[in-house]
Structure formats: structure tokens, C-alpha cells
Amino acid sequence: MEKKLPTIKEIARRLNISASTVSRALHDHPSIGLRTKMAVKKLAAELNYEPNQTAIFFKQRKTFTIGLVLPNLREEFFSAAINGIEDVALDHNYIVLIGQSHDDLAREQKLVETMKNHRVDGILASISSSTTHIEHFEQMKNYDIPVVFFDRVPDAKDIHSVSCNLYDSSVEAVEWLIRNGHKRIGYLQGPPTLNMKHERLDGYMEAHKKHKLPVDESLIVSTNLSVEGTRSAVDALLQLKKRPTAILSFNDYVTLDAIQYARQKKLAINKDICFVSYANVPVTQYVEFPPLASVEQFPYDQGVSATELLFRLIDKKVAGQESPYENIVLKSELIIR
Amino acid sequence: MEKKLPTIKEIARRLNISASTVSRALHDHPSIGLRTKMAVKKLAAELNYEPNQTAIFFKQRKTFTIGLVLPNLREEFFSAAINGIEDVALDHNYIVLIGQSHDDLAREQKLVETMKNHRVDGILASISSSTTHIEHFEQMKNYDIPVVFFDRVPDAKDIHSVSCNLYDSSVEAVEWLIRNGHKRIGYLQGPPTLNMKHERLDGYMEAHKKHKLPVDESLIVSTNLSVEGTRSAVDALLQLKKRPTAILSFNDYVTLDAIQYARQKKLAINKDICFVSYANVPVTQYVEFPPLASVEQFPYDQGVSATELLFRLIDKKVAGQESPYENIVLKSELIIR
DNA sequence: CTGTTAGCGCTTTCAT
DNA sequence: ATGAAAGCGCTAACAG
Numbered sequence: 001m002e003k004k005l006p007t008i009k010e011i012a013r014r015l016n017i018s019a020s021t022v023s024r025a026l027h028d029h030p031s032i033g034l035r036t037k038m039a040v041k042k043l044a045a046e047l048n049y050e051p052n053q054t055a056i057f058f059k060q061r062k063t064f065t066i067g068l069v070l071p072n073l074r075e076e077f078f079s080a081a082i083n084g085i086e087d088v089a090l091d092h093n094y095i096v097l098i099g100q101s102h103d104d105l106a107r108e109q110k111l112v113e114t115m116k117n118h119r120v121d122g123i124l125a126s127i128s129s130s131t132t133h134i135e136h137f138e139q140m141k142n143y144d145i146p147v148v149f150f151d152r153v154p155d156a157k158d159i160h161s162v163s164c165n166l167y168d169s170s171v172e173a174v175e176w177l178i179r180n181g182h183k184r185i186g187y188l189q190g191p192p193t194l195n196m197k198h199e200r201l202d203g204y205m206e207a208h209k210k211h212k213l214p215v216d217e218s219l220i221v222s223t224n225l226s227v228e229g230t231r232s233a234v235d236a237l238l239q240l241k242k243r244p245t246a247i248l249s250f251n252d253y254v255t256l257d258a259i260q261y262a263r264q265k266k267l268a269i270n271k272d273i274c275f276v277s278y279a280n281v282p283v284t285q286y287v288e289f290p291p292l293a294s295v296e297q298f299p300y301d302q303g304v305s306a307t308e309l310l311f312r313l314i315d316k317k318v319a320g321q322e323s324p325y326e327n328i329v330l331k332s333e334l335i336i337r
Numbered sequence: 338m339e340k341k342l343p344t345i346k347e348i349a350r351r352l353n354i355s356a357s358t359v360s361r362a363l364h365d366h367p368s369i370g371l372r373t374k375m376a377v378k379k380l381a382a383e384l385n386y387e388p389n390q391t392a393i394f395f396k397q398r399k400t401f402t403i404g405l406v407l408p409n410l411r412e413e414f415f416s417a418a419i420n421g422i423e424d425v426a427l428d429h430n431y432i433v434l435i436g437q438s439h440d441d442l443a444r445e446q447k448l449v450e451t452m453k454n455h456r457v458d459g460i461l462a463s464i465s466s467s468t469t470h471i472e473h474f475e476q477m478k479n480y481d482i483p484v485v486f487f488d489r490v491p492d493a494k495d496i497h498s499v500s501c502n503l504y505d506s507s508v509e510a511v512e513w514l515i516r517n518g519h520k521r522i523g524y525l526q527g528p529p530t531l532n533m534k535h536e537r538l539d540g541y542m543e544a545h546k547k548h549k550l551p552v553d554e555s556l557i558v559s560t561n562l563s564v565e566g567t568r569s570a571v572d573a574l575l576q577l578k579k580r581p582t583a584i585l586s587f588n589d590y591v592t593l594d595a596i597q598y599a600r601q602k603k604l605a606i607n608k609d610i611c612f613v614s615y616a617n618v619p620v621t622q623y624v625e626f627p628p629l630a631s632v633e634q635f636p637y638d639q640g641v642s643a644t645e646l647l648f649r650l651i652d653k654k655v656a657g658q659e660s661p662y663e664n665i666v667l668k669s670e671l672i673i674r
Numbered sequence: 675c676t677g678t679t680a681g682c683g684c685t686t687t688c689a690t
Numbered sequence: 691a692t693g694a695a696a697g698c699g700c701t702a703a704c705a706g
Contacts, residue, residue: 024702031675036675364685368691395698
């Protein structure tokens with residue numbers, strides 16, 4: 001029992017005018033007589049006429065849709081980023097197609113493919129932790145679909161991106177630990193794929209250098225972000241003859257897992273061992289032992305900035321212009337509790 | 338520099354055959370000669386031909402897109418629900434358009450409108466806390482867009498829904514408190530709009546009745562879910578001459594705020610006052626004082642179930658059949674720590 | 675100021 | 691086994 005919705009044709013037929021006149025009337029085209037315009041609008045309203053967007057998408061080669069591919073929505077970082085993205089998108093009368101990669105490359109590829117099929121006007125992406133190459137994103141150039149990476153940005157040339165500069169805050173975070181008397185500071189890094197830009201590590205190194213502290217390679221371990229991965233990494237640190245007294249870790253979620261594990265191992269948090277982290281997600285305010293400091297990465301602002309950049313690219317594309325690759329870097333901020 | 342993608346026509350032209358033959362060949366239509374079929378497929382592959390989905394959407398009157406409208410993504414409940422939704426959608430080769438109402442009716446309306454314009458094949462919704470009517474959803478019937486509500490389901494006739502039965506668990510939760518010696522149990526409810534189905538309250542009442550405990554109306558307060566709202570509600574409870582020794586509260590987030598506030602007020606959590614809650618979100622495992630018990634509402638399963646129902650409705654619609662209203666109720670489960 | 679016409683890319687009768 | 695033609699709903703160039 002498919003209801004059939006009124007079309008422009010139907011209105012035209014009833015009014016004994018042409019479809020194009022109706023179309024123009026509805027668009028307030030200047031060259032339409034007031035009388036017919038009124039009549040058209042009146043009838044359109046009566047019939048509850050609504051333009052068939054799929055027809056328009058088809059004709060205009062635009063879908064007013066952007067695709068968003070990210071690792072997951074569970075992390076408050078990403079859900080906050082979406083807020084920025086959605087706000088900007090809605091302002092532009094766009095809507096967001098969403099897909100979670102769950103840190104799985106194959107799924108990420110499928111999502112990009114599906115979004116391409118849906119002819120999204122652009123894609124925003126934060127890559128999965130298992131993303132070793134970005135061909136699937138590069139392919140989008142063949143379809144004139146601009147891609148903007150944010151936060152988890154691949155270390156590649158010829159991409160558009162928005163991210164936070166974590167270097168300065170990393171230096172600051174480690175210096176803060178050093179000033180607080182820590183001499184052996186562990187660094188619990190993320191998976192290698194995500195460390196293509198070594199800002200965290202570089203900052204860690206730089207702080208050591210500035211304070212003439214030697215860097216012990218065995219203090220640097222990594223996790224694939226899973227609970228188990230984090231535990232075994234923390235284990236590696238705890239088994240060292242000379243344990244670290246502080247750990248700088250990839251993000252707050254990893255840190256929460258690490259802290260939980262350290263407690264299980266009977267370590268006194270903030271006495272035996274301190275934690276400093278990244279993301280500064282709000283949930284940490286409710287936990288018993290939050291990281292002592294965390295680097296705020298402004299997810300909302302990253303979302304806004306990435307989406308604005310994407311729209312600039314979309315607009316340029318429509319105008320037929322080439323766009324130079326833009327890599328916007330926002331600053332981060334070390335938040336000390 | 339709009340690249341132009343190869344079309345069926347282009348292939349037809351190069352092969353000196355007709356577009357319809359190409360179309361059929363690509364669809365493995367039985368009546369196409371093997372020879373031409375091969376030739377078509379070969380050329381299509383060479384040219385990287387990909388069907389223009391917008392044209393197909395337009396023609397088929399289907400977009401392979403479902404709209405998801407929910408209050409926010411911040412709460413782990415909703416992000417978990419999306420996982421179920423996305424998984425089922427992807428299985429059906431669908432993708433999800435997302436929109437957060439941020440508990441604002443006007444925004445919810447705008448989202449529904451936008452999704453309608455995008456001609457989504459169906460809508461999944463969890464209503465905002467300020468949603469006092471659901472006309473905007475009911476409108477969708479005029480467009481043959483089925484709507485399935487989940488979790489936050491309006492109390493209305495003639496809707497499809499998936500939700501958890503909270504009544505039994507509510508009785509159980511309150512009985513558990515009573516058995517643990519509590520005689521004055523506060524109930525911190527959500528905003529009136531969301532309490533259209535009073536399962537939580539009914540369960541609260543029933544447990545009291547079963548144990549012959551009188552119900553003191555002043556123990557029942559409500560929050561609009563904001564931090565301040567929750568604080569003043571808790572305040573009301575704490576100012577009572579006879580304070581409650583336990584509080585059953587709307588969900589874990591509200592509970593976390595309530596606990597934080599109670600601590601500020603120098604109450605000893607789990608001594609002076611205990612909390613029992615709903616949702617059982619994972620973050621509570623990291624917090625110092627989680628609710629003593631929480632009602633698991635199986636967000637992933639709700640998401641799966643709601644999406645499966647939606648697809649059944651979509652399929653029936655395509656088959657031109659009417660569907661009776663389905664209201665699926667899953668069971669919940671009181672999880673005691 | 676308005677109508678005619680063509681066409682977006684694809685599917686689908688209806689012929690042949 | 692293949693082609694011709696129509697049409698989905700809308701827009702826009704071209705003609706008056």
C-alpha cells in the first residue's frame with residue numbers, strides 16, 4: 001500500500017501549468033508571476049508536497065551527507081567529537097552517516113566503501129588502530145570525495161587533517177613529573193600504527209633531554225589498547241628491577257585499565273606509582289584514582305574544525321577548484337588536578 | 338575538475354550494444370549471451386565502473402539507510418545500543434544516519450524531518466527527555482517510513498517498540514534493599530515525560546507493598562537528568578527529617594552525580610546512604626563508589642532487536658503488507674556487585 | 675513571465 | 691539474446 005506522495009508534475013497537472021513553472025515557483029525564482037507563484041504554493045501546501053530529495057540528490061550529484069568513520073563511540077573523546085561534527089553539519093543542512101571500525105581495518109574499508117556507494121559529499125575519519133595503510137581513503141580521490149582525518153591521523157603526505165599538537169603538552173607533562181621528583185618515568189604507548197606521528201614520544205624524550213635524564217628504553221612499552229594488552233605492558237614495567245615511579249600513558253582509558261591493574265598488584269596509586277595521561281575525558285572525575293594530569297585534546301573543537309575544513313573542501317570541489325592539503329594543528333593543554 | 342565516472346551508457350557505447358544489455362549483463366540476467374556478458378564485465382572492470390547508487394536509490398525508492406535518533410552518545414548505554422544497531426544494519430547492507438537530540442524536542446523534530454527528507458527506509462528512536470508528544474514521529478506514517486522506538490519509549494498506542502521490562506527488576510532491587518535492612522528508600526526518578534511508563538515506580542511501590550512498608554511520598558523526587566537537577570533532588574531527600582538510607586535512582590549517570598553530591602555533603606556512601614540504579618554501564622567499574630546494584634538493560638540486545646524489527650517492517654512495507662504494532666519487551670537483570 | 679525539451683543513470687517492460 | 695523506449699522527479703537551457 002505504497003502511498004504516493006504528490007510530485008511537481010501532479011501540481012502542474014492540477015493547475016494546468018508546466019512542471020518547470022511549478023519548480024521555479026517553489027524556488028521563488030524571480031521571473032514567476034506573483035499570481036501563479038501563490039497558486040502553486042497554496043496547492044503545494046494543501047497537498048503536503050515535499051520535494052523528493054533522492055531525485056534532487058541524483059540530479060545535483062550531491063547528497064548533503066557526510067560520512068564519519070571512527071574507531072568507536074564508547075570513548076567519550078569520540079562522542080564529544082561527534083557533537084562538534086553534528087553541530088557544524090546541521091548548520092550546513094547536512095547529516096551524518098556513521099560507522100565504527102572497532103579498530104578493525106577490514107571493517108573500516110567496508111565502511112568507506114559503503115559510504116562511497118552512498119555518494120557522501122565528504123568523509124571525516126579517525127583511523128583504526130590496525131590501519132596500516134590508507135589506500136581505501138586515497139581511493140576516494142577518484143570519486144571526488146574529500147577526506148579529512150582528525151585526531152587519529154595517519155602519517156602520510158597529501159592528506160587533510162585536524163589534530164592536536166601533543167608534543168608541547170607531552171614535554172610539559174613529563175617535565176611536571178620530573179619536577180615532582182620522578183626520575184624513572186615509564187611510557188606506555190599505543191600500537192605502532194597509531195604512533196606514526198611520535199609527538200608523545202618525542203615530547204617524552206625532549207623533556208628527559210632538557211633535564212639531562214637518561215632515557216631507559218626498557219621503560220617504553222606498548223599496548224594495542226585492549227585491557228589485556230595494557231595489562232601485559234604494565235606488567236613489563238612492573239617486572240623491571242628498577243621500576244618506574246610514574247607512567248605516561250596513551251590515553252585515559254588505557255590509564256584506567258593500567259591503574260586498575262596496578263591496584264590489583266597491590267601498588268599504592270600516587271605513592272608507589274603515578275599516572276599521567278591524554279584525553280582528559282570527563283568520566284575520570286568520578287573515579288577513585290584518576291590520572292594526576294591529563295592532556296586535554298579538545299574533541300569538540302577538533303570535530304568542529306575538521307568539519308569546517310571538510311565543508312571548505314566540498315565547496316571548493318563544487319567550484320571546481322583544487323585545494324592544497326591542509327593540516328590544521330590545534331593546541332592541547334595539560335590539565336593538572 | 339569533476340571527474341566523471343563511467344556509466345552504463347559509456348560501456349554500451351564502447352561495446353556498441355545497448356544500455357539495457359549492459360545493465361542485464363552486470364546483473365547476470367539469464368538471457369544474456371555468455372560472450373557479451375563477459376565482454377561487458379571485462380570492460381566494466383577496466384573502467385572501474387561502479388553503479389551510481391543515487392540513481393538506484395531514486396529509481397528503487399529505497400536508500401538502504403536507516404535513521405537513528407537518540408538523546409546523546411555520551412552515555413555508554415546508547416553507544417552500546419549503536420553497536421547492535423550498526424551490526425544488524427551492516428548485515429543487511431544498510432548504513433546508519435545518526436542524530437542526537439540532546440534531549441531537546443525541537444532538535445529531535447528537526448532530525449526526524451531531515452531524515453525524512455533523506456528518505457531513510459526506517460527510523461530507530463529513543464526519545465528525548467523533553468519530548469512531550471510524538472507527532473513528528475507519527476508523521477512518518479504518511480511517508481511510509483516505519484519507526485521503532487527503543488529503550489526510551491513513549492507511552493503511546495500504535496507504535497512499534499523494543500524495551501526492557503524494568504518492573505520485575507525494580508521490585509527485585511527494592512526488595513534487595515529491604516532485605517538489607519533499609520526501611521526508608523528514596524526514589525530519584527527521571528523527568529515526568531520519560532516516566533510515561535511507570536515501571537520503575539510501580540516496582541518500587543510493589544516491593545513496599547509486599548513487605549508491608551508504607552510509602553512516603555516525600556521520598557519520591559525527580560531530576561531532569563542534569564547535574565543541577567540531580568543535586569537539588571538529592572538535596573530534597575537529605576533535608577527530610579527522616580532521611581532515606583538508600584536511594585533507587587533513574588540511571589547510573591544520575592547516580593554518579595548523586596553520589597558525588599552526597600559525598601560533598603559529607604555522607605558516608607554505603608554507610609549513611611546506599612545507591613541502587615539502572616543501566617549497569619561499564620564505567621562504573623572504575624569509580625570509587627559505584628551503585629551497589631544496577632539493573633542491566635542490555636543495550637546491545639535492544640539495539641539488535643529493534644533493528645531486526647525495523648527490517649521486518651521495511652520488508653513488509655516493500656511487500657505491501659500491513660504490520661500489526663509490535664512491542665517487544667526484553668527482560669532486564671539486577672546485577673549486584 | 676512561462677512552456678518545451680532534454681537529461682541525470684539506471685531498470686524494466688515490450689518488442690524483435 | 692538483444693534493442694528501443696519509457697520513466698523515476700526534478701532542474702535548467704533554450705525559446706518564446
